[in-house]
Amino acid sequence: MRPLTAFALAALLALPAFAQADPPKPKLSSSQCGLSTGYNVLVDGGGVWLYRDAGAPKEIFFHDGELSIDREVQDISAADAQRLRRLEAESRALMPQVAGLARETVDITFDSLAAAVEAITGSKRKARRLDDFRKDTMAHVDRTLGTGRWDQDVFGEEFEARVEAAAERMAASIGRSVLWAVFTPGGAERMERRAEKMEAEIEQRLEARIAALETRADAMCAQVAAMRTLQDALDYRYDGKPLRLLEAAERPARADDVAQGDGIAVAANPD
Template sequence: MSVHRAALVAGLLVASLTVHASDGDTTPRLSSDQCEISTPYNVLVDTGGVWLYRDSGVPKEIFFHDGTLSVDRALQTVSAADAARLRRLESGARTLMPQVTSVARESTGIAFDALAGVVEVMTGSARKVRQVERYRTDALGYIDATLGTGRWDQDVFGDGFESRIEDAAERMTGSLGRSVMWQVFTGRADRMDARAERMEADLDRRIEARSAALEAQADALCTQVRELQSIQAALDYRLDGQRLVMLEDAPRGDADASVSRTRSTP
């Protein structure tokens, strides 16, 4: 294999890795507007209830548990029908959070499986593959310590989460490039070429199959989120004459606009 051919193979593999690791059409993005529904709040779901909170906007904090509602730390009067709706919202949030955690873990697993596959193809090094596994363990630990405890913060996920995967890929890139050049100049490039031919198609099939299954799981979650939005829309409660909005429509690419809105018209 020539130096040019080796560099081309390396470039294609790294490009493939980038797609697997971060393309929203391959694995669901971990963002609050994944379902074209957004929340301007951070969310905490635990045994004490459901908290929604943010640094600015009105209201800044919403809490509900067992049919009771508190807004900006003031207990609100709600109807019996609204108390039932609030219980359904709380139950839905409790059901949803572990499922979101599962999607996050699988999305991360797919991305790191792709990275590990590329590293193995390009280097044939078990040591370098183990390095990828350390990055995977860190990312999964991050998920378990946040989503896994019922906490979704705007600053925790989205770009902040994706950067963990991207950083792992970038840190491996320099090492991969050096490995390719070493194999070329030591006459071992044919081994890399053979590994690529043997592994690449199988890796693509496995990643695509898992990604398709993950997309279906994410779609099911979106159905549940829309059901919660419908329950919210049915609330009779008004804050200063306006509906209480915790979830709102947010077409992809319009999340910033949705965050700037605080309350909808009644």
């Protein structure tokens, strides 16, 4: 995903000084802790479901020490039953934290986009038109992660599409204002000065929030590591092989290590 502020500015107005801006940005992903899962996940009062369209097993379910694979209850040891109870408890504790990270990421994303609109138009009122998009995206988080559900396609392209839609709608709504500013004597210069000021203010305003967000994400890695340890300790074998809920994954680069490339990828699964 392109840096969201730069992406938003380019979508709103192809002004090089804006599009080349590289403000700080959250660098979060589902592989934040070097682990990921190929399953969609649902954690609710009935237990923990992991499911996918292809591959075997397609569905794994566990609750209160009972394990079901592709809707067939499995014989497991008493020790494994206890491990699964602990895995379930860790999943329940982790999902609300992930949802909280997603909500903060949404806020940071739209704060950055609103700053871009204000820089272009000089109007806080026009920037507030993004509030409906922010609320819609936040409601999306609440309907998914907020209810304990994370699907592979919930975030990533879908999240980016929501931000892109907001940028396009804003581009259409402020087009006349932009043309007026460009063709008014001194208008382009004023817009460029606002852009430069906006970049400095975004850095000051968002840098601390982004650092705190990434610190929270990193703090969850101890819980993820504990879940991986419990998984690896399971005696149960599926087709003679260990059951894999979490797999090793390449850690994403941190925000302060990245000059270009991915921007905000919501941390959106229980690992």
